[in-house]
Amino acid sequence: MIKRLNIRTNKRNELVDITYEIRRLVRESGVREGICVIFCPHTTAGLTINENADPSVRVDISEHLSSLVPENKNYKHLEGNADSHIKSVIVGQSLSLIIENGDIILGTWQGIFFCEFDGPRSRYVLVKII
Numbered sequence: 001m002i003k004r005l006n007i008r009t010n011k012r013n014e015l016v017d018i019t020y021e022i023r024r025l026v027r028e029s030g031v032r033e034g035i036c037v038i039f040c041p042h043t044t045a046g047l048t049i050n051e052n053a054d055p056s057v058r059v060d061i062s063e064h065l066s067s068l069v070p071e072n073k074n075y076k077h078l079e080g081n082a083d084s085h086i087k088s089v090i091v092g093q094s095l096s097l098i099i100e101n102g103d104i105i106l107g108t109w110q111g112i113f114f115c116e117f118d119g120p121r122s123r124y125v126l127v128k129i130i
Contacts, residue, residue: 014116039094039127040123
């Protein structure tokens with residue numbers, strides 16, 4: 001079964017911690033050993049795993065991506081969000097996580113983040129637990 005996790009973003013560029021919600025879906029599934037695949041079906045957003053102990057890391061990631069791929073440049077894509085598409089390519093659209101003892105395995109400081117690059121918007125990710 002595929003679960004849909006709805007996400008509301010508040011800024012144009014934002015990393016939203018979805019770790020708790022993914023862990024909740026895994027627990028509710030009853031799967032003790034397996035794989036959790038998270039997929040982002042948006043071309044101007046993505047997913048990543050990174051530090052979630054210090055919120056300033058999210059800010060640093062977002063600001064650095066914006067300096068690497070600035071919003072206002074001479075892009076060919078005329079919708080005004082070409083930078084968002086490029087950032088999405090850099091970050092990626094899916095994650096595969098190992099489930100052991102009914103929970104996902106993450107490092108001590110790791111969290112799962114939905115990366116918004118063209119917000120604010122109502123978004124979602126799809127979660128498949130195998």
